[in-house]
Amino acid sequence: MESVLPLVGVLFFVFLLARGLGEVTQRLGLPALIGEIVAGVAIANVAIGSFHLESWLSLDPTTAGGVVNRDALGALADVGVVFLVFAVGLEIRPDELRRFGRISAATAAGGIVIPFGLGAGFLLLLEGPTGWPAALFVGVSLVVTSLIVTARLLREARWLDTTEAHVILGAAVIEDIVGVILLTFALGVTAGSEHGPIDLVYQVLLVSAFAVVFVLFFLFLAPRLVRRYLDPSGPKKVSVRLRTRNATFVLVLLLCLGASALAASFQLASIVGAFFAGMALAEFRDQYDLRAAFESLNTFFVPFFFVVIGLAVSTGDLLAAWPLAAALTVLAVGGKFATVAYDAGALGRRPALRVAAGMVPRGEVGIIVALTAFGAGLISADLYTAIVVMAIATSVIGPYLLHRLFAGGVAPTTEAPVSPAPEGR
């Protein structure tokens, strides 16, 4: 059946379905992103008699119109994830990172080493030594913590000013930075391995060097440049001298897109660039009203990202992948609780359990890792589906456990509340 809906009609129905199911999952106490992913799965798989939702929405990839509409959705998803990750970076001020202190770092260290080892080891056990590229990505997907799911949960439950919340958010930020760097290495290593061991070493060195320069530039030099050239009260005031309307926001968009493009052109994921660009601008987020501006953009864009994630999941893969998904979920939850052995001494037993529960959700970051690896052809459809299911399952289990563990009373601190969640989904 040829495409009959105009593009704006396709976008309307997809947006309506994603927002509608997102509202439903929120009413069930789950993050909106789960409903949006389910919308994508539904579009790809719902068929009743001769009615196929995909064809009705003019998204059938076997028709010319369907291909154009899918390219359009893909473009909105690509832009959406860049803006989403930029907005997450915007919440992380490099100077705030220090405040979270030693406990966060120790928790993060445990939360990185143990889940990575569990995930990569499990995959190697399952697929043998030739499965090492997939093992790398599974390991990385178990390391990361969903800053968005966790921060939103803590804010909504009014636990943001507890010691546990500080430790959770600090550790989550460190884990995400390390996770993004690990993702960078995994991509570089697997790209290099295609051309033999010499190229592999060369590729790893190149990516390492680039990653180090990139991170240092965005953490230390970029904020200074922003202060010097973007700040209306700064010495150079580029944004003031431009005639372009909304010039500061235009420059910020260019920085965001440019950093993403730069990262992508060096075989890194575009989101790595967006994340560090966001961090570089974090201290100016209020001065330039960047949160509100990106909130408007993300309100439109982000559902398309999660729908596209769901579109790539077939119910056939789901049936085939569920044992793998269940195993990964067990490892994901177990891996974070295993870190309790680490820092229970510093925090006490119950707070340490709360911290572990708070770091269970893998959410959007785990899914981004899966999508990046799947898009590069480095993991199978089964494994992609299993990681997505694991990321969703942990985003349900983590909040549930946290509510149970907080039921026994909290330990408030007197420190200022940490960054609230961006685009809170």
Place this chain on the structure above:
Amino acid sequence: MESVLPLVGVLFFVFLLARGLGEVTQRLGLPALIGEIVAGVAIANVAIGSFHLESWLSLDPTTAGGVVNRDALGALADVGVVFLVFAVGLEIRPDELRRFGRISAATAAGGIVIPFGLGAGFLLLLEGPTGWPAALFVGVSLVVTSLIVTARLLREARWLDTTEAHVILGAAVIEDIVGVILLTFALGVTAGSEHGPIDLVYQVLLVSAFAVVFVLFFLFLAPRLVRRYLDPSGPKKVSVRLRTRNATFVLVLLLCLGASALAASFQLASIVGAFFAGMALAEFRDQYDLRAAFESLNTFFVPFFFVVIGLAVSTGDLLAAWPLAAALTVLAVGGKFATVAYDAGALGRRPALRVAAGMVPRGEVGIIVALTAFGAGLISADLYTAIVVMAIATSVIGPYLLHRLFAGGVAPTTEAPVSPAPEGR
């Protein structure tokens, strides 16, 4: 040459080029949209030796990657024009329309009948009676006034509180509404004509009926529904009862996309729906901060729309079409000044000339008409190029004449200033 840039890189360079040339044209005293269109023309046509800008940007339509990237740009352009036109509608409060009064209406009447007659007559003269569908669109493209170019010009020159500005903006709004309705009819009539005279009558009746219902719904019923269901202090408060974050803006986006999709599915242009949806929400624009939200969206989206316009212009067509473009420009300028004969009595000779000059720019509205007709295969590439050039030329000539005519002093009024320009380009 196969695509090498990732999509985010394509978007970065296109956005950079468009914004950069937009800044240049603004420094020359011209609207930014002209620089953005030139960016598109440059991408499609710049070739130095073996270097083709289009291939370098991975936008060569003969490669698979180029097609995907072009689909992506097309999608951003489609969404961009819907949001742009919505934002224009947002500036037009139905109740403010009345304030502009009799002179605006008289000016608009002249500014509709005379340019339409000149444009359609000229095309019929040129192409004979079989050219009537193209004649309709050329007529419509000469009727419309660029609310964005004109309002921005008046605001920047601080003439917004003059009688002339009130008359110009009032007439421009009326002309755009009539222009959009005429566009609706032209599309309906030409679509119907493919199936013989009976279908033609049926199609015209259907489109007329739909257009009337649509316009009445959005002007009278929709604001009431918005007040009832969206207003947090209203009796139903849907947006308050939703868990979805930023729920009001989500509902506004759904209304905007839904109205566009509805209009498109009835053979109208999607922008007709977006325009009236914007008008329906105009009285709530401040309460819900809709201007700032759409400003953020449009800062990102709109340059892609103007770039895509330029992409469809080849320098070959430009060379072939320039006599036609020059003729249309003369008719466009002459048509508006011919209306001076009409209302010079009410305003006085010099103010009437100023009003005429203020209504010369066809800008984005003229281009949207051309793109809609070209996209539906109803006008030739030459004629498309000629209308685009006319729209650009009038957007340069109008401001120039207005500055000359205002040099002799202004007649300030005591009325409140009228709506400022959206996304001011």
